[in-house]
Amino acid sequence: MTGTAAPLSSHPRARAKPVFDWLFVLAVLGVLGVFVRVALFTPSELTQGDAQKIYYIHVPAALSAYLALIAGALMSMVYLWLHDERADRLAESAGEVAFVFTSAVLITGPLWGKPIWGAWWTWDARLSLTLFLWFVTASYLVLRSAVDEPSMRARYSAVLAVLAALLIPFIHLSVYLFRTLHPMPIVLKPERPSLPAEMLTTFTLSVLAFWFFCIVLTRARYRLAVLRDEAAEDT
């Protein structure tokens, strides 16, 4: 925008939607509600005791991280194809949200591992894979912050995200052959879930609440990116 005489109503910040986000409040309440159900209204597991309850946070966080990572990789492909800056903003938002959830997985995992495995960390296949997912996401965010020119930033980060999507199966295969110790899936497996009905309900509610939170968080981050880009155009 040129000149200083532009009327105030055309100023992007005047057009901006209100910052308060009802969906966000709803999502946070949903997650808190699940926490209450996990702590007070779900039976403890027989051998692991209360430590097992972290399962209702750990696994939904991992599933949310996967959701955000897949969305980020798909949006990066869309960007390379159509060069639409909305796809780039969505990839950016999903990447940041994926980083948050992957961090949550890496924090809650050791909290459970210490009492059950007797060690905070082991070089099990899934742990290694999650750690490398975290590294890749971190380097994606660092790359974004290290490029100033918007279209170059979008191109570089989209290329990195697409290559990272190709990398994951190779890391998975090589660390799996290296060694594995992690508990095998008990819900998402070919046979029926081997979880008591009460626990399965809590788990399902928790996954839904986390996914909703993940989507709302991405949406909030996307709106922030839109405002930032509008402000950048304005100056």
Added chain:
Amino acid sequence: MLGRAPGLWTAAWSIAQKDLAIELRTRSAFLSVAVFALLALVIFFFAWDPTAVSPLDLAPGVLWVTFTFAALLGLHRSFGAELQDRAIDALLVAPVHRASIYIGKAVANLIFVFALLLVAVPAVALFYNLPFGDAIVALGLVALLAAIGMVAIGTLFSAMAVNTRMAELLLPMLSLPFFVPIVITSAQASTRLLAGRPFAEAWPWLKILIAFDIVFAVACTVAYPYTLEE
């Protein structure tokens, strides 16, 4: 070549020759990277108690860690050299397919990195007293496969990293997660070969490495033009 643009491979080879000619005349990058690799090998030897851990168990890990970091130093120079006087612009306006710039750079880097291995592997054998014996051919194959994967990834990321702030830091940060499958598979394969195990025991690891090389050589060649402006 009067008025006709050279083909993909001809152009790529000219670019590789140009890079190798610069390197041969200055020798600055190769000497410093080779000395860095030797230094790292020597320092690693003193980081463990050789009476507690047998050098034979230590050597493959030391070799792969050293090689990974030394290769990264060399790869950084690949597109870094084009930054001076915006030499990259001259390459980009040349009437050649843009993938040939990537392929040419990658071929030059592969020769650079393989030459580095020719220094590093005998040095490991010497310092760690390794019985190479019959495994030397198979180990050479592992080294070549690892070098192809690293160069495919590293050349592309070098092209991106030079245009960013903190380029020297960003190249390792971007590349190292991608080197994980290479390091795991080649270290596992070379451990078995050095221990005198049959080649069939190393082969499953090498199959993953070969698949990795094919996927990323193709993917990075396709991806490079996307990093450039229209």
